[in-house]
Amino acid sequence: MEEASKLAPKQSLEKAKKGLLQSNELYQYILETSVYLREPELLKELRDATTSHPLSGIATAPDGGQLMALLLKLINAKKTIEIGVFTGYSLLLTALSIPDDGKIIAIDKNQEAYEIGLPIIKKAGVEHKIDFIDSLALPVLDKLLEIPTNEGSFDFAYVDADKINYWNYHERLLKLVRIGGIIAYDNTLWGGTVTLPDDSSVPDYLKASWPHIIKFNKSLASDPRVQISQVPLGDGVTICLRLY
Numbered sequence: 034m035e036e037a038s039k040l041a042p043k044q045s046l047e048k049a050k051k052g053l054l055q056s057n058e059l060y061q062y063i064l065e066t067s068v069y070l071r072e073p074e075l076l077k078e079l080r081d082a083t084t085s086h087p088l089s090g091i092a093t094a095p096d097g098g099q100l101m102a103l104l105l106k107l108i109n110a111k112k113t114i115e116i117g118v119f120t121g122y123s124l125l126l127t128a129l130s131i132p133d134d135g136k137i138i139a140i141d142k143n144q145e146a147y148e149i150g151l152p153i154i155k156k157a158g159v160e161h162k163i164d165f166i167d168s169l170a171l172p173v174l175d176k177l178l179e180i181p182t183n184e185g186s187f188d189f190a191y192v193d194a195d196k197i198n199y200w201n202y203h204e205r206l207l208k209l210v211r212i213g214g215i216i217a218y219d220n221t222l223w224g225g226t227v228t229l230p231d232d233s234s235v236p237d238y239l240k241a242s243w244p245h246i247i248k249f250n251k252s253l254a255s256d257p258r259v260q261i262s263q264v265p266l267g268d269g270v271t272i273c274l275r276l277y
Contacts (some may be wrong), residue, residue, distance in 0.1 A: 044127055068096050072114035079153045083120045085158035086149065092249050093123040093193060093219065094267030101191060103273065104215055105130040110188035114209065115139045116170045116202055117194030117219075118169055121150030127191070137163050138177070140170045141194075169184040170194060183213045193219035199249045207258055207275060216259070222269025 069077070072095060083092050093101075101123065105113075109238045110131055111270050118124050118141035123163050127137055139148055144167040166173050177183045187210045199218060206216050221227075226235045233241050250271070253261055259273040 037170075037254050055273070063096060065175040068099050071099070073129060075153055075157045076122065076129070078135070079120065079122050079150045080233045082149055083122065086120065086146065088119070088146075092119055092194075093126075095122075095218065097264075097270050098123055098126045100266055100270065101217060102126055102130045104217065105189055108213070110189055110190075110215075110216060111135040113137045114174075114187055114190040114206065114272045116190070116192045117141055118165070119143070119146050119193070121147055121154055123191055123193065124163065125150065125154050125157060127189075128154065128162045129157065131162065132171065133162075135162050138173070139163055140168060140173050140233065141165070142169055143168060157215065158261035171198060171201060171205070174202070174209070178205060178208055184208050185234055187211065188214045190216045191219070192212075192216065196220065196223075196249070198244065200252055203249075203256075203273075210275050212275050212277055216273040216275065218249075218253075218271045221263060221271040222265060223244060224268060227269075 037158075047221075048076075071220055072080075080092070083089050090179070104110075105127060110127075112135065113127055113131065115127065115137055115141060116121070117268065118139045121139075124137065125141050128135075131137070133247070135148050139147075144165070147165060150195055151160075154163065185208070188205075190206045192199065194202070203216070203218075208218055218229050224236070224239055225245060226239055226243055227247060227250065229235060231242050252260065253273065258277060261271055261273050263269065263271045
């Protein structure tokens with residue numbers, strides 16, 4: 034793999050899009066062989082509906098979504114939290130993966146983007162599982178924690194939001210998610226720029242969050258409350274199993 038420190042901004046973006054793998058061809062092979070054939074049609078429809086959005090690149094990668102669906106099934110998740118919804122690909126995926134009486138608290142301050150995917154979510158017949166909250170996430174999490182019965186009551190959480198608050202989300206989610214539950218964080222390889230010694234070669238659109246991702250990764254690695262695995266899917270996904 035070419036060293037990230039030698040990549041021009043355009044090359045960095047291309048590597049992020051192909052899951053930080055060695056070639057676009059290899060990434061396309063994974064998608065066509067393992068992902069797209071099993072992707073529900075309505076998820077594909079939502080993914081297609083997102084492509085015209087100017088920020089379509091921030092949507093959850095389909096290979097990362099496939100892993101998330103597997104994790105949800107493995108732990109029999111029923112009650113989940115999602116921080117950062119965008120058009121709703123990962124939200125629909127979660128709603129399709131949990132039982133009919135499952136619930137998702139979905140938090141995003143951009144309801145306009147969410148409404149792009151909402152007709153497809155309704156078509157899938159899973160809207161009743163979703164409690165969408167148009168808000169910044171921290172006030173919502175703090176309000177949830179004011180109710181004692183919420184502590185340790187969630188099975189799964191997915192975070193794909195502002196990187197500056199990842200650790201703030203982590204501290205709150207560790208109280209809300211049960212022991213044995215999973216918290217997954219997207220974008221933890223940040224276009225491959227996490228290997229750079231400083232931000233002088235980081236593309237401008239990645240620069241503001243770069244130090245926060247670096248710090249967050251280091252903090253997670255030394256957090257004894259979770260067992261982690263950082264997976265090079267999409268833009269990097271770190272999976273945390275709550276131990277205590």
